[in-house]
Amino acid sequence: MGIITVSREFGSGGREIGKRLADELHVLYYDKEILCEIAKRTNLNEGYVENLLNHQFVNSYHYNFRRSFASGTYLQQEAVKLLLEQHKVLRQIAEGKEDCVIVGRAADSALEKYKPLNMFIYANEAFKLERCKQYASTNEQLSDKEIIKKMRQIDKARAYYHDMVSDLKWGEKRGYDLCVNTSNADIKEIVPALAEYIKRWFRG
């Protein structure tokens, strides 16, 4: 086989699919593990690394165009360093030549030369809203409107981050080998078939 990258819309169940696929295929799984490794290498707090990588680029975009060009510069530089470190970690994972599933981190773009199978998981807003509510922690009481706003913001940040490092557009099907709409699917049911698809795709 090889490397499977999973990109996903927030609330679509993409992370669950990635984890279940790794289990089903008996391969390594990378998600937060990458952030943890970057944190270790840079001597920074993992939450700080995550926050910077996930939000700094979108924030700095807003800073640059809406406020002044100078603000946020230090954080922006630090975020670029983390991004390069992340690319290094991803490439080292690929060079390890072990089959694995990588969720997020624009791995489809960073690992292009290793010819991964790139998946995109998406769903309609009603489904994602329900899923978010189902998995929300009990002390997080957001209205539907607030959840939808948050979902859109997170996807916007993902798209922005991806499109900054890739020639292809985040979520545009042309950049993926398989796009799975979970709106009408039972994730536990479909994962074994997706695992079979992956095995056969690499064989072909």
Next chain:
Amino acid sequence: MGIITVSREFGSGGREIGKRLADELHVLYYDKEILCEIAKRTNLNEGYVENLLNHQFVNSYHYNFRRSFASGTYLQQEAVKLLLEQHKVLRQIAEGKEDCVIVGRAADSALEKYKPLNMFIYANEAFKLERCKQYASTNEQLSDKEIIKKMRQIDKARAYYHDMVSDLKWGEKRGYDLCVNTSNADIKEIVPALAEYIKRWFRG
């Protein structure tokens, strides 16, 4: 199970996937059969029906906006009648309650209330070009440029036809349950996994 609709870019191998899926799943397969049925019901030649349904709407669009509003009107009316007949045939297939694969004919939209599994098959242009050349009849000698032009024209007609009868855009992943990129796939290899996906999707 239920109804599986297969929409596809020209040259992507979508029709082959549809046919192989029907064989693998032991279900009925509809493609040209629908045109044949319409021809029978309307006492028209099948080629004429096909030509009118596939090209008249795009042509009439061009007529209306580029030439004069009057030209092509008779053909346009006839095409609308055929389109309604086609919807009738599709609904009768659905009412038959037999599992089946339907390729093209904007069946995803016409049969929406029967909750079909909608697939979209696509590929990059280089792959589609190669596939077109491989399957071209020996007396059809077109240059690469001509083939690409033809491919784009056909897809444009498909998109136009689809978007005329649907609220969703042809090829936009949101309208499909599964989008399969054949560029790096061996069709024979992946079909059994797709069949498995379909069975599990309907089960879930």
